[in-house]
Amino acid sequence: xxxxxxxxxxxxxxxxxxxxxxxxxxxxxxxxxxxxxxxxxxxxxxxxxxxxxxxxxxxxxxxxxxxxxxxxxxxxxxxxxxxxxxxxxxxxxxxxxxxxxxxxxxxxxxxxxxxxxxxxxxxxxxxxxxxxxxxxxxxxxxxxxxxxxxxxxxxxxxxxxxxxxxxxxxxxxxxxxxxxxxxxxxxxxxxxxxxxxxxxxxxxxxxxxxxxxxxxxxxxxxxxxxxxxxxxxxxxxxxxxxxxxxxxxxxxxxxxxxxxxxxxxxxxxxxxxxxxxxxxxxxxxxxxxxxxxxxxxxxxxxxxxxxxxxxxxxxxxxxxxxxxxxxxxxxxxxxxxxxxxxxxxxxxxxxxxxxxxxxxxxxxxxxxxxxxxxxxxxxxxxxxxxxxxxxxxxxxxxxxxxxxxxxxxxxxxxxxxxxxxxxxxxxxxxxxxxxxxxxxxxxxxxxxxxxxxxxxxxxxxxxxxxxxxxxxxxxxxxxxxxxxxxxxxxxxxxxxxxxxxxxxxxxxx
Numbered sequence: 001x002x003x004x005x006x007x008x009x010x011x012x013x014x015x016x017x018x019x020x021x022x023x024x025x026x027x028x029x030x031x032x033x034x035x036x037x038x039x040x041x042x043x044x045x046x047x048x049x050x051x052x053x054x055x056x057x058x059x060x061x062x063x064x065x066x067x068x069x070x071x072x073x074x075x076x077x078x079x080x081x082x083x084x085x086x087x088x089x090x091x092x093x094x095x096x097x098x099x100x101x102x103x104x105x106x107x108x109x110x111x112x113x114x115x116x117x118x119x120x121x122x123x124x125x126x127x128x129x130x131x132x133x134x135x136x137x138x139x140x141x142x143x144x145x146x147x148x149x150x151x152x153x154x155x156x157x158x159x160x161x162x163x164x165x166x167x168x169x170x171x172x173x174x175x176x177x178x179x180x181x182x183x184x185x186x187x188x189x190x191x192x193x194x195x196x197x198x199x200x201x202x203x204x205x206x207x208x209x210x211x212x213x214x215x216x217x218x219x220x221x222x223x224x225x226x227x228x229x230x231x232x233x234x235x236x237x238x239x240x241x242x243x244x245x246x247x248x249x250x251x252x253x254x255x256x257x258x259x260x261x262x263x264x265x266x267x268x269x270x271x272x273x274x275x276x277x278x279x280x281x282x283x284x285x286x287x288x289x290x291x292x293x294x295x296x297x298x299x300x301x302x303x304x305x306x307x308x309x310x311x312x313x314x315x316x317x318x319x320x321x322x323x324x325x326x327x328x329x330x331x332x333x334x335x336x337x338x339x340x341x342x343x344x345x346x347x348x349x350x351x352x353x354x355x356x357x358x359x360x361x362x363x364x365x366x367x368x369x370x371x372x373x374x375x376x377x378x379x380x381x382x383x384x385x386x387x388x389x390x391x392x393x394x395x396x397x398x399x400x401x402x403x404x405x406x407x408x409x410x411x412x413x414x415x416x417x418x419x420x421x422x423x424x425x426x427x428x429x430x431x432x433x434x435x436x437x438x439x440x441x442x443x444x445x446x447x448x449x450x451x452x453x454x455x456x457x458x459x460x461x462x463x464x465x466x467x468x469x470x471x472x473x474x475x476x477x478x479x480x481x482x483x484x485x486x487x488x489x490x491x492x493x494x495x496x497x498x499x500x501x502x503x504x505x506x507x508x509x
Contacts, residue, residue, distance in 0.1 A: 012062060016055060023050040030417045042107045042419040049099050049426040053433045056092050057390055059085070060437055061383040064447065065376070093209045096430050100212070101137055104427045106130040111419050141208060149207045151463040155198045202464065209434065210464050216435035220393060221476045223432065224439075225483025227396025228342045233491040234395065235335030242328040243310040246321060252311040259307065262300055269293050341388055346484055353443060353477050364446035382447065386440045393432045394425075439476070 027047055035043075063085045109126035202210075247255075270293055276286055312320035344363065352358045363385065371378030470476065 015058060016051070019054045019058075020047065020051050023047045023054070026050070027422070030422070032418045035419050039111060039419045042111050042423055045099070045103055045107045046419070046422045046426050049104065049423075049430055052092060052096055052099065053390075053426070053429045056096065056433050056437060057386050058383060059089065059092065060386055060440055061379045063089075064382065065379050090205045090209065093212065093434060094205055096434060097208055097212045100427050100430050102130055102134055104423050104430075105133055108420055108423045111423070141211065144211070145204060145207050148465045149204070150199050150201050150465045152197050152199050152465055152468070154195055156195050207464075210467065212431070213434045213438050214467060214470070216431045216433075217438070217470075217476045219397075219428070220432050220435035220439065221479040222483065223393045223396035223400065224389060224436075225396065225480040226399055226487045227392035227394065228345060228389070228480070229484045229487035229491065230399045231392050231395040232335045232338030232342050233488070234399070235331040235338060237491060239328050239332040239335065243306065243324075245310075246312070247310045249311075252307070255307050259300065259303055262296075262303075266293060266297055266300060269296075338388075341385070342392070342484075345385070345389065346481060348443060349477055349481055354474055354481070361446045364444055367444070367447045378447075382444065385444075386436065389440065390429070390433060390436050393436065394429065397428055397432075435476075442471075 024047055027043055031043075066085050106126050106129070109129045110122055269289070273286070273289055273293065309324050312318075312324070314320065348363045351360055351362050352364070367378035367382050369378070370381050
């Protein structure tokens with residue numbers, strides 16, 4: 001058992017406990033006061049789902065460390081004494097898929113059920129929706145697995161003659177194999193016509209992971225491409241748009257009066273929309289007005305927060321203002337560091353993934369050199385880049401949802417987040433985390449070579465029938481880079497300006 005990495009096992013257990021405690025802390029501090037001391041099942045799903053997402057991100061660097069645990073083994077089978085990473089990968093991602101497509105929808109249906117109904121009726125209603133979803137998903141997965149659940153590997157048939165064992169070795173670039181100068185390896189001279197396609201059926205768990213990865217990859221290409229630019233630039237431009245000085249009391253009263261007027265207008269608009277909803281008017285105009293009210297409400301909240309920053313109140317007003325200034329300076333520093341990481345990510349994608357053959361292995365070499373300095377330094381940097389990509393996905397989803405109204409995203413607010421918003425965002429994070437890992441396994445294939453993740457996400461997924469062409473032609477990587485460039489241009493043109501509320505409500509009543 002000398003090659004069994006006991007230290008890695010201990011670190012994995014400690015990290016899992018820390019991740020669980022951090023997620024409990026986030027739940028307690030983000031939850032809405034109305035959800036305190038109730039909604040325990042949705043809370044358990046939130047903590048468990050966030051833990052699975054974080055652990056799945058950390059499993060790729062753990063896979064690399066697990067591979068290194070037996071690199072100096074001197075006997076066959078030593079790697080069997082390390083962590084069973086392939087089994088762990090499949091377990092984590094099957095749990096991920098079950099949470100996204102079954103458990104989280106059930107928890108949302110149950111939480112959003114009619115509060116006047118009994119618990120039994122709410123559970124039956126949620127189960128009805130969940131069972132319907134399960135049947136549809138099972139039929140789709142079963143049909144697809146039966147029809148195209150196979151992998152196609154390109155192989156080359158090679159053959160070679162034999163010869164007597166030589167008394168001396170004379171190998172060079174011009175003579176790769178034993179024999180006289182005219183002989184070379186059969187692999188070197190193999191005819192292209194010797195290539196054939198080797199087809200085999202993949203396992204059902206791997207197929208489920210592959211399809212979940214495709215769904216997540218679409219969201220990842222959109223949200224990740226936007227987020228990789230808006231995450232650091234948003235922090236930098238937040239510093240640029242910061243309040244420069246404290247306003248006077250008369251200015252504060254004037255601005256507060258204007259905000260109060262806007263708040264009354266929003267309340268009146270919301271009441272009118274509520275009456276329309278009760279009357280059954282839910283057409284395109286109604287939905288457009290709802291989105292307008294949501295945008296105006298979000299902007300109003302931002303204006304209130306900014307006004308409170310510009311006119312701190314209380315006995316420690318000077319201290320509050322000093323902390324506000326330091327907070328914006330911190331955003332600037334984090335924004336600059338994030339911009340460096342984002343540029344490194346985009347450059348690595350272009351250099352290593354989009355150009356064939358790659359110009360350089362770039363970040364792969366950086367991680368390897370860091371490992372040569374200290375055993376876990378490269379692994380830690382590798383984990384940081386993977387986590388940063390997940391943060392970029394979350395930032396992109398928030399921007400597109402709240403700014404461009406591309407899709408309705410439940411906002412996360414400190415001390416004011418309802419459980420349905422929590423569940424929605426956890427589902428989004430879980431779905432995208434699969435694609436983040438697959439993307440990292442591809443982008444850092446040189447550093448993460450010979451790992452269990454490479455076997456699942458590198459070989460099987462990229463050879464899956466009907467799906468492999470998306471990866472063969474780098475569709476997701478190209479979309480990622482293009483959206484990152486467009487978002488960068490958008491911030492250069494509009495990022496320095498604050499969005500102003502339109503104040504227009506096209507109410508039918």
